[in-house]
Amino acid sequence: MKNVEINFSGLTRQFEGLNGRHPGLWPIAPKALLLSGVVAALVAAGWFAYWSGLNEELESAQAQEQTLKDEYTQKVAKAVNLDDLRRQKVLAEQYVGVLEKQLPSRAEMDALLSDINQAGVGRGATLQLFRPGSVELKKHYAELPIAVKVVGGFHDLASFSSDLANLPRIVTLNNITIEHKNGGNLEMSATAKTFRYLDKDEIAGQAAGGKK
Structure with a gap:
């Protein structure tokens, strides 16, 4: 220790x-x-x-x-x-x-306009105005507005609208106004719009414009 x-x-x-x-x-x-x-x-x-x-x-x-x-x-x-x-x-x-x-070509537009005109006449309605406007070119199609004014009874106007909807081409009614006229008739003012293909020149013009 x-x-x-x-x-x-x-x-x-x-x-x-x-x-x-x-x-x-x-x-x-x-x-x-x-x-x-x-x-x-x-x-x-x-x-x-x-x-x-x-x-x-x-x-x-x-x-x-x-x-x-x-x-x-x-x-x-x-x-x-x-x-x-x-x-x-x-x-x-x-x-x-x-x-x-349902989109017509440029050459078929005259026939379509005639069909729209006949849709009013054939139903007993009076087509007082049928004025195509200026074509508006979109990206894939052209749009044509048509100012229309139709006078007739309620059923006449309804039949006119139905005939437009049943056309083989696409037609739409826009900016619709309806007024009472003398004799119990109605006056419908609207812008009918129809559409068509762009032709080759229009497509080329859009392509050239897009490159600028």
């Missing part, structure tokens, strides 16, 4: 008076303790860096996994709806085809 007490006392004395002295001049015991602390700190720092790197890799992998899951879900949804989208595309193309057949 005496030897142990002496050795312990000697170790204790080695830690006295270290302040201000270079570690290289320290006794063996303080040097050993300092070295152990440095090694432990280095090991801890390395261990922390190792696990930090693993954690970052794990988070990156998890984020990538979620991205892949989202992409997969979107692709599956598109694949499921693909047949429906194809059917809708076919139906839309068919509908556009039907509408296009």
Whole structure:
């Protein structure tokens, strides 16, 4: 016990008076303790860096996994709806085809104007005004407004409007006003609009205008 007490006392004395002295001049015991602390700190720092790197890799992998899951879900949804989208595309193309057949060419416009004129005359109504306006060119078609004024009974005007709607070409009535006239008749003023294809020169002119 005496030897142990002496050795312990000697170790204790080695830690006295270290302040201000270079570690290289320290006794063996303080040097050993300092070295152990440095090694432990280095090991801890390395261990922390190792696990930090693993954690970052794990988070990156998890984020990538979620991205892949989202992409997969979107692709599956598109694949499921693909047949429906194809059917809708076919139906839309068919509908556009039907509408296009109702658009006359420039050469057919005179015949259409004659049909509109006859729609009023053939129903016993009096067509007091039939004045085609200026053609307005749109992106894919031309629009022709026609100022019309028809006088007749209620059923005459209704039949005139119905005949226009039943023409094989598209004709619409806009800006309709109706007034009472003498003798119980009605006077309907409106702008009838019909539409036609653009001819080659008009298409070329629009294309040239778009390039400016």
